[in-house]
Amino acid sequence: MSDPDLNLLLTLDALLAEGSVAGAARRLRLSPSAMSRSLARLREATGDPLLVRAGRGLVASPRALELRERIGPLVKEALAAxxxxxxxxxxxxxxxxxxxxxxxxxxxFGAALLARVATEAPGVRLRFVPKPDRDSTSLRDGSVDLETGVIGSTTGPELRAHALFRDRFVAVVRQGHVLANGKLTTKRYAAGRHVAVSRRGTAAGPVDEALSALGLARDIVVTVAGFSEALALARGTDLIATVPERHTAHLRDGLQRLELPVAVAPFTVSLLWHPRMDGDAGHRWLRSCVREVCQ
Structure with a gap:
């Protein structure tokens, strides 16, 4: 048995409300003959006459009276959806x-974002989770609503993105470090002892590529997974940490920032989300909050 035409629900709602074929036709902007054909289909689908002629008018059958209580709210809910x-x-x-x-x-950016959210939507709660990789699965499956990061080859091609801010790499050392005195040349920088940051454990990055082009290489004595770990080691030793400037602004409190002696291209940190959330009003509001706080 084929599925019934759900458009007939609108027709039945109009017929039961108007109590006449002509009135229902006017309501739905159809011809009386088209409405008569629809009534015939409804009778076939329900196995009931629904509206029966009585004199010059039509009266509802018991089955029609029963359906009238259910169809009206059902149609209103469908139209609202x-x-x-x-x-x-x-x-x-x-x-x-x-x-x-x-x-x-x-x-x-967390404190400013929380203040903005608390002011505008006190019932909203935020949950921050770490980002150990660039895999887009969590955005696709909905376990993560928003993500920040640099768009790369592993970023899902269907994801939406909005640039938050530009950043660049800087060298960071403890106060009183020997590199803080005098001009920081490429040879002095490369010859220092370095802590590298790599989530995958591979120390080579854009800074190393720039040095390699000059025939130089960093002396990397330890590799860590995150910026905070690298800065903690730089704070307590003579190691040099090379980290994003703006992304680590507060993490670098009390440390000396130095300009890199090699040319390394800046990069853009973006806000990422899945396109299925484009039309979600709450999600759209939060995206605007993050953008404004970061910019």
């Missing part, structure tokens, strides 16, 4: 959003 969502009421929004970021984001 197909209309644009109601305007977002931030003061009534109760929802938790999950953001995946690298260390440094919460330290630099």
């Amino acid at each position: 197909l209309r644009p969502a109601d305007a977002l009421k931030l003061d009534r929004l109760e929802r938790e959003f999950t953001l995946r970021t690298r260390e440094g984001f919460v330290e630099n």
Whole structure:
């Protein structure tokens, strides 16, 4: 048996409300003959006459009276589902959003973001989770709402992105470090003892490529997975940490920042999300909050 035409629900609702073929036709802007054909299909689908002639009018059958109580609310709900969502009421929004970021984001932007959220939508809760890799699965499956990072070859091609800010690499050493005195040349920088940052354990990066072009290489004595670890080692030793300048601004408190002696291209940190969330009003509001806080 084939599935019934759900468009007939609108027809039945109009017929039961108007009590006549002509009235239902006017209501749905159809011809009386088209409405008569639809009534015939409804009778066939329900196995009931639904509307029976009585004198010059039509009266509803017991089955039609039973359906009238159910069809009206059902049609209203269906029509509401197909209309644009109601305007977002931030003061009534109760929802938790999950953001995946690298260390440094919460330290630099978290407080301002929380203040903005608390002011506009006090019922919203944020959950920050670490970003150990660039895999886009968590955005696809919905376990993460938003992510920050640099767009690369492993970024899902379907993801939406909005640039948050430009960043660049700088060298960081403890106060009183020998490199803080005098001009920092490429040879002095390369000859120092370095802590490298790599989530995959491979120390080579854009700085090493720039040095290699000059016939130089860093003396990397330890590799860590995150910026905060690298800066902690730089703070307590003579190691040199090379980290993003803006992303680690608060993490570098009390440390000496030095300009790199080699040319390394700046990069853009972006906000990433899955396109299925484009039309979600709450998600759209949070995206605007993150953008404004970062910019």
